[in-house]
Amino acid sequence: MTTRTPFDIPAHASSDDPRVTLDEQLGTFEPIPPYPPRTEREAEFYTLRDGEMFVNMGPQHPSTHGVLRVVLKIDGEKVVDLDPVLGYLHRGVEKLCENADYHQAICYTDPLEYISSLFCEWSPVIAFEKLLDVQVPRRAEYIRVLSGELNRIASHALFMGWFALDLGGLTPILWSFIERDEIVEMLAALTGQRMLFNYFRIGGVNGDLNHEFMSRLGTWMSKATNQINSNQALLNDNEIFVRRARGLGVMDTATALSMCMTGPNLRATGVPFDVRRAHPYSIYPELDFDIPSRTEGDCLARYLLRMDEVKQSLRIIDQCLHEMPDGPIMAKLPRLIRPRPGRAYAAIEGPRGQYATYAISDGTDQPFRMRIHDPSFVHLQTVGLLTPGNLIADTMAIMASLDPIMGGVDK
């Protein structure tokens, strides 16, 4: 029998054609990097002790919420250590923003956390307004808070579905998509886009409230509380879910602070830190709402805390609708913006924690430096602390309970 060379095979043969022979097996995972270890930690991680092996999770694994690759070092079914490998979604947003003018920079920040885009726009917008010393009209602030809280509910609804899906429950994600779809369609009526809104402008918002948005919002608000309660009853009272999530991935207060955690993940450990109260921006000081916090610090606490936040967001939306003032929605600003040289830092509370922007102006129409701080990035590194000692299946549960979005992690 003659051996086939690649020349015998027609060029159009597909890789599953039996005539195609491959000299090396495809799909072999070689976990040890082909270069010497760069750091002490990398050398330690890539040294196997007796009985240990590497398993590659991602970058196409469905429960990594994007393209994250995690190299797991396992002993039997137990995770001994793990090494997240980032960068599969890195676009260099900060560099792009430095080469765009101030208005263009806002739309680059949109796809960072693509399920809560309004918050990604919000912090650079506030930072630029600080550079320019602009006073935003009150109506614009109310519209921002209103649309932002709607986006927070949509994001938490999706979190509920994803978290249950990663624990093996299929039904909640269908329900949460119904929930989220209505909000997203509503925001599309307001902003013109379903996901990447590009709605906030320096000095205000892009468009005023319109009839379609208000009528959809009115219909939704009348049944929202009941709908959200019945959705949450799917999981909150589900014994399988509760027993699976309770006591898993416990984080204590001191570690959470030392890991620079913010948002629901920090509040689940007992620190009632919320930027909306700790360092108020926009019209939040005038609104009446509570900051829920829990002390357990496990996956269940992180889940329940987000569900409590949804109810507070509904309260805020209700107040915004009742107190919405009349007036302009944009401050008077020139088309081409050249802030005076200076530095500004703005942080806001998003659904995942603190989004922050540090902007430096050098007096031209482009930001000199625009640093974007993303909560997902910070929270993802705690997976390395929480997971060792747990089972492989718990890795996904812990990761999902921290709710990272890879678009924001990889920037």
Next chain:
Amino acid sequence: MDRALRRRLEARFADRLTGPVRQRHDETEIRIAPGDVPEVLLALHDEPGLRFRMLSDLAGVDTGSAMQVVYHLWSDTTGDWLRVIADGLSRDDPRVPSVTFLWKGSEWMEREAYDMFGITFEGNRDLRRIYMPPDYTSFPLRKDFFLPDDAARSPGGGVRHMEQTHGPTNAETGAHVRQAPAS
């Protein structure tokens, strides 16, 4: 704006500050030498009147002539953000002590600054590239790293107001290097 914080900082770190304490909007800013970072941040973190327990952000900055590492801190004792700028790192070999001994969570933020600017954080046990591939050799957020489609360097540069070059140009390559505002 918290005037009392300014006085407290001036009194406590008088000999460590390399510039005046600046305040604008809700931000207070101090500048220190890179070698003083662990000492100053430890004092800010622990001392009862300061208690800046939360590291809100850690960023690298290339000013065109030097490197900076910028820390943003939050404390429940004041209404201001505190910005600590470790200024004057050399662009050829930027080095600064790591703050992972205070905030373990700064490990990845320091890795990011290393990846993007080449700043070496001494004491960070896992300082390797985080976004770019391991065989990558340059530092993308440095000011002498140009995008291939940088409008300001195109043949039509300077024709339209959006495309005008800003600041001095590099004599060898003809490319402009943006410089941070003096302050």
